[in-house]
Amino acid sequence: MRNRFLAETYRRQTTNALGSAAKKIGDPELINLSIGDPDFVTPQEIIDEAFIQAGQGHTKYTKPSGDPQLVTAIRGFLKEEYQAHIEQDEIMVTVGACHAMYVAMSAILDEGDEVIVPDPYFVPYYDQVTMAGGKFVPLETNFEEGFQLDLEALEKKISSRTKAILINSPNNPTGAVYDRTTLEKLGKIAQKHSIIVLSDEVYEAISFGQKHVSVLEIADLKDRSIVFGSFSKSYAMTGWRIGYAIAPEYVISTMVHINESICFSAPSISQRAALSALRQRHALQPSLVAAFEERMVYGYRRIVATGILDVLRPKGGIYLFVDIRKTKLGSEVFAARLLEEKKVLVLPGNVFGEAGEGFVRIAVTVDLEKLKIAFDRIEEFIKTTGD
Numbered sequence: 001m002r003n004r005f006l007a008e009t010y011r012r013q014t015t016n017a018l019g020s021a022a023k024k025i026g027d028p029e030l031i032n033l034s035i036g037d038p039d040f041v042t043p044q045e046i047i048d049e050a051f052i053q054a055g056q057g058h059t060k061y062t063k064p065s066g067d068p069q070l071v072t073a074i075r076g077f078l079k080e081e082y083q084a085h086i087e088q089d090e091i092m093v094t095v096g097a098c099h100a101m102y103v104a105m106s107a108i109l110d111e112g113d114e115v116i117v118p119d120p121y122f123v124p125y126y127d128q129v130t131m132a133g134g135k136f137v138p139l140e141t142n143f144e145e146g147f148q149l150d151l152e153a154l155e156k157k158i159s160s161r162t163k164a165i166l167i168n169s170p171n172n173p174t175g176a177v178y179d180r181t182t183l184e185k186l187g188k189i190a191q192k193h194s195i196i197v198l199s200d201e202v203y204e205a206i207s208f209g210q211k212h213v214s215v216l217e218i219a220d221l222k223d224r225s226i227v228f229g230s231f232s233k234s235y236a237m238t239g240w241r242i243g244y245a246i247a248p249e250y251v252i253s254t255m256v257h258i259n260e261s262i263c264f265s266a267p268s269i270s271q272r273a274a275l276s277a278l279r280q281r282h283a284l285q286p287s288l289v290a291a292f293e294e295r296m297v298y299g300y301r302r303i304v305a306t307g308i309l310d311v312l313r314p315k316g317g318i319y320l321f322v323d324i325r326k327t328k329l330g331s332e333v334f335a336a337r338l339l340e341e342k343k344v345l346v347l348p349g350n351v352f353g354e355a356g357e358g359f360v361r362i363a364v365t366v367d368l369e370k371l372k373i374a375f376d377r378i379e380e381f382i383k384t385t386g387d
Helices: 017-022 044-055 068-082 097-108 124-131 151-157 180-193 249-259 268-279 281-305 331-342 368-382
Strands: 091-094 114-119 135-140 162-168 196-200 225-230 243-246 319-323 359-363
Touching: 044 268, 044 281, 068 091, 068 243, 068 268, 091 097, 091 249, 097 124, 097 196, 097 225, 097 243, 097 249, 114 124, 124 135, 135 151, 151 180, 162 180, 180 196, 268 281, 281 319, 281 368, 331 359, 331 368
Parallel strands: 114 135, 114 162, 162 196, 196 225
Antiparallel strands: 091 243, 225 243, 319 359
């Protein structure tokens, strides 16, 4: 009976992997390495300033495109970091980067338009594309090639209905990082075929050993890209739900128009907190990035030391995409048994696309003490996989 009242699209709804993992949290012995919600608390300086700003009256709607002071601060950050000259009307502040992406997809996709996405991919991408009426087209990448873009294979995927390619660097889940040469070649392809590049850069600050390269630095992509940013991981502000999109003015104005019928504007207090974060980023961000790097390197060393598991050397982000193929277990069986037998929660790689089969994703969202316990348990577990 109740299905009568649901849209046909959702009558056979399934919870995505992130939602399923969240339901398993609560066991005190469980070590949760599944969801990308780090244990860090937002720096006190940001919290204190947000309270002050609320007391000063910043509790009302802002402009639909965002608090003008925050937009100006984002422009300043982009100019300082990437020498990108972005206008005030080319930025929209959103309720996190996923919200920005949903509104952007709604703005650019007609029914049946294709979006090419490197596989493995962040789980919500599929829904983001299809909910906007688009067709999701996976582009396989592999461990042996560092999960890098195969640009020749990409060009073969382009059809008359291709509207965009969606990239993510540093990548969730694989940890792959795209260099300037790759992005410049991608820019040439985008120009040649007149397609948009959607660039999810939410982990841009969490880069190790090399500076992040943004599509905003690539000349061929300046007028045909939509970039998504976030304060969630780089400032430990996941619960504040604040992100932004950067795009040509006509795209931003369309996104703003669409969002006026969704949530009008991002929360004003969160926007003031984000403004505080940007103003203090040189003081607050380095220690956070260093802590993530320490955890990533520790995890990498523990994984390769097993001689059975493998993983790419960390270059950025907060995820280790672990090659488990030598255990002879599938991704879902490995993750299920690890949870049942050792109470360590990871995500099976196949939830991130077909190319993720044979892998599991570990989020370094707990401290080193808990990571040590988790990897001790993982080592004990893989010794039993040959039984």
